[in-house]
Amino acid sequence: MTSPRYDLILVGSSFASSMFLYEYLRHAKPDARVLVLERGALEEHRWQVEHRHEVHGRHKSSFVNRSPKGWFFRLAFGGASNCWWACVPRMLPEDFELETRYGVGADWPLGYDELEEYYCLAEEIMEVSGPSADSPFPRSRPYPQEPHKLSTTDEVLKAAYPDRFFVQPTARPRRTTASGRLSCCANGVCHHCPIDSKFSILNGMRELYDDPRVEIQLLARAETVDVAGSHATGVHYLQGGAGRFARGDVIGLGANALFNPHLLMRSGLDGPAVGEGLVEQVSVSVNVNLDGLDNLLGSTVITGHGYMVYPGEHRKQRAAGLIETFNYMSVRDVRGRWHQRMALKFIFEDLRQAKNRVLPGDDKDPRPRTLFRSRSAYAMAAIDALDETVDDVLSPLPVEDVTIKSPNESESHILGTAIMGNDPETSVVDRDLIHHRVRNLLVLGGSAFPTAAPANPTLTISALSLRAAREMFGS
Amino acid sequence: MSMRMTRRRFLEGTLALVCVGGGYVFWNRRQRLRKQIREHFSYLQLERGAVRSFLRDYEQANGLGSAQTAGHSGLARKFLLSTDFFHFDPDESRTIRYSRLADPFVNPCYNPLASFR
Secondary structure, three states: OOOOEEEEEEEOOOHHHHHHHHHHHHHOOOOOOEEEEEOOOOOOHHHHHHOHHHHOOHHHHHOEEEOOOOOOOOOOOOHHHHOOOOEOOOOOHHHHEHHHHHOOOOEOOOOHHHHHHHHHHHHHHOOOEOOOOOOOOOOOOOOOEOOOOOOHHHHHHHHHOOOOEEEOOEOOOOOOOOOOOOOOOOOOOHHHOOOOOOOOHHHHOHHHHHOOOEEEEEOEEEEEEEEEOOEEEEEEEEEOOEEEEEEEEEEEEOOOOOHHHHHHHHOOOOOOOOOEOOEOOEEEEEEEEEOOOOOOOOOOOEEEEEOOOOOOHHHHOOOOEEEEEEOOOOOOOOOOOOOOEEEEEEEEOEOOOOOOEEEOOOOOOOOOEEEOOOOOHHHHHHHHOHHHHHHHHOOOOOEEEEEEEEEOOOOOOOEOOOOEOOOOOOOOEOOOOEEOOOOOEEEOOHHHOOOEOOOOOHHHHHHHHHHHHHHHHHO | OOOOOOHHHHHHHHHHHHHHHHHHHHHHHHHHHHHHHHHHOOOOEEOOOHHHHHHHHHHHHHOOOHHHHOOHHHHHHHHHHOEOOOOOOOOOOOEEOEOOOOOOOOOOOOOOOOOOO
């Protein structure tokens, strides 16, 4: 029996694959055939909310964690879009030139200006709310929605740091979207938003999968890419206990940064950079009690974005950090001072290190393994200085006391294991996310990030995928 | 006519005692919890039945007995958020009424601390 043939096979259905598919379908011929292999099930939003306790932690059995930290993600149709908090800052222009500007990490093989158009497109697809006239990034177009409302403490920080503190751009809508998503009502449980307000692949891009050109196979786990010489010919996958094979003219791996390199290694496409450099940002939560200043009245759960310790020359010595200010529905248990508290999160970049990596499984246990020895000294220098940083940053506020917690287990932003670059000896894919040797194979998603800037990576992942699809047709 | 203690009657009697005893312990703990919350906010005028309604809704959402294992301070704060105390400028002289459970999975868009205008 002949295996079915497709113009495009995509592995995964999260942001990386779905954004690629979005742009691909705009350019593809009417009779194109696309196969999407998704190892998870399609779990409707209502089901996810009702079964939220079961869903949490389910991913842990899909890999072997040999790390002192966790790696959080979601295995289901739409992947991480089901559980993300919809924070969508862009990376700063300097994030693409980390090595040139600061002598650390690496430069990206493309710059902010080349991605700007695709940032705009991704923001339109997600109907992002943000501060168009007062943004830390150069913008060619306004955000689709007006910004959220800052909380009372945010307003103080904004007055003190007019060029370093902004309303957070987010796919938690300020008002009901054209596609019918309700405005965010700051319930603070975005990982299972009860009103399905935040953007997800399920509520925002599902129609792609209804396109007659697209066939999706659920509970279908990609095993290997079949490669003949420098050409990928198809994907072997497991579904319902049976091995299957689909032939494809173009293959895109849009799994996360644990599974993309694992698939490459299992397919014989290993090399010095494959699986190497497993990295995540490091985040630290900070609780503050205030003296005489109330914190309330924001219109979403994360209202502010502080860039006070993000750009600048300190990046030569220690990691940049992005600050999120939270607007949780909680009060302080002190009579008359109910609102005199605030919660923040400092998110620091980290550097890729060769010792941290994804390893292939074996015949006995084919699951990928993570080997993460430690965070970089560069990131730890920022963490070690956090006491001082917090004091400086919060100096405009009447701070009573501060509690700095231990670094969070995972930021759910797994990056850096099949990076983009110009040199095939040190990178896996080129600036268009095409594999250096196998030119009809793309490796999409966070695995391509050569650095792990403080900005949440989803918008950049999306912009890169949109760009990769358009470049493919352009060339 | 004499009642003979059969094995069956003995087991039924024991079961009944356990049920009554367990029910009493549960009721007693619930009473204590109500009292603790009322005492925690002794400086507020709580409407009669407010704490009872809160505990009922809390356990309906989180499971029977869940309030008894929740931390005292957290439970007290959740209670206050579930009243109309924050609907206006917090006013300790006003009688505080139970509004609805401050739980995003029960009342998704109830957040008296946020502002959307």
